[in-house]
Amino acid sequence: MSHFDYLASARRTLTLEADAITDLAAALDPHFERACELILACTGRVIVTGMGKSGHIGTKLAATLASTGTPAFFVHPGEASHGDMGMITKDDVVIGLSNSGSSGEVVAMLPLLARLGSKLVGISSNPDSPLGQASHAHLTVAVKREACPLNLAPTSSTTAALAMGDALAIALLEARGFTADDFAFSHPGGALGRRLLMKVDDLMHAGDALPCVSDQAAVSDAIMEVTRGGLGITAVTDVTGKLIGVFTDGDLRRALDKDLSLKSTAVNQVMTAGGQRVKPGTLAAEAVRIMQETRVNAVVVTDNDRPIGILNMHDLMRAGVV
Known part of the structure; x- marks a missing residue:
């Protein structure tokens, strides 16, 4: 059996994903500021939704927001059409993730959100997609290519979406004046919480x-x-x-x-x-x-x-x- 160069493959993947994040920083536009302003003005909760790999990224984004001063939770778009839309109110801001911006389950929520009056922040690679067009603020996370050599498996795109979500959460953290004590209150069970809360x-x-x-x-x-x-x-x-x-x-x-x-x-x-x-x-x-x-x-x-x-x-x- 010929030896496969695992290290070369790993370096290629990491380089492509690092390049995708670097490109994001250069492409940020006023839509990012608009997204932050919408969330800061929100009197309800931030609802994050996404299907497949985007859903996994969305789950992490909701957790990061919640632990850094922005109350948030994840709603599965497939379940939204079967009762979970009842979790969303007009006072909420919805963050929808879809690489193509055309995921059927997410797109099915769009007219319902518009009728409800919830603000929508879209995160996708295509601002002209149904998600992009319906969004009050759209964060574009287009990548040149996936790290997958077939350019198929979501890799660079999910990394870019994850990084964009982190950028959003940290910008909100700083804008709110979120402190170490606030962070510890969200993490009372961990070692960090003990260090920051216990007197x-x-x-x-x-x-x-x-x-x-x-x-x-x-x-x-x-x-x-x-x-x-x-x-x-x-x-x-x-x-x-x-x-x-x-x-x-x-x-x-x-x-x-x-x-x-x-x-x-x-x-x-x-x-x-x-x-x-x-x-x-x-x-x-x-x-x-x-x-x-x-x-x-x-x-x-x-x-x-x-x-x-x-x-x-x-x-x-x-x-x-x-």
């Missing part, structure tokens, strides 16, 4: 679980408080209740090296003054950054310099923030 207040040990001693307490008492808290640290406060330092396992080892009396030595003589602290409402991910930069395993959460909680690296690891 120290959600994880800290507070109330009776907060280890804390007076600065005049004996080192032996501070050891007992560290043991009770199980965090390897206790907050140390002055007579007014304000945080002045922390006592950790490391401070204990240093005290033992100095051969100090654990019962007669006050904890303020061996504590780490100040201590790393954060305010309530601080992102847990920011607490991680502080711990890593300062090489500590715990931070004290303070409100007006008074300790209200302690958070250590193990808490952050269990929560999946690290």
Whole structure:
């Protein structure tokens, strides 16, 4: 069996598809701006529809829009003629995808959408197609040729449609002023959501679980408080209740090296003054950054310099923030 050059085939495909996307950037016109304005002005939802491979691209586009601040969902054009047109209202904007612009199932929806009064954004290779002519804004995604050597299988064309959909979603994201917190709200179950949503207040040990001693307490008492808290640290406060330092396992080892009396030595003589602290409402991910930069395993959460909680690296690891 002769050896087939798989790498050459792959490079050809990737080059053709990259060229198709580059050509899109040069061909953008005011219709793109019109499409964005229609969607930004929409008081309903964005409905995405498409048949076959265009439908698969449409499903991804709807998901991308929904996760970036534009409420959207996908309606299968075949099902639209059998009841799902009821999902669409006059307040919605419909994005129709069809490479030819003449897909029968999509074209069948056009007079119904016109009668309903929904705005239509078309994405196809032919602005003179039925979809292009019916659209209030048409995004042309014509490609010179498919990556398929037979110029048949949708490859470059679907890549171009996917990229155009991403360009639309990101332009809308930026126009809306969509933030990282907004994005995290749409992705609460993932690692990104945990990093962007979870705050120290959600994880800290507070109330009776907060280890804390007076600065005049004996080192032996501070050891007992560290043991009770199980965090390897206790907050140390002055007579007014304000945080002045922390006592950790490391401070204990240093005290033992100095051969100090654990019962007669006050904890303020061996504590780490100040201590790393954060305010309530601080992102847990920011607490991680502080711990890593300062090489500590715990931070004290303070409100007006008074300790209200302690958070250590193990808490952050269990929560999946690290």
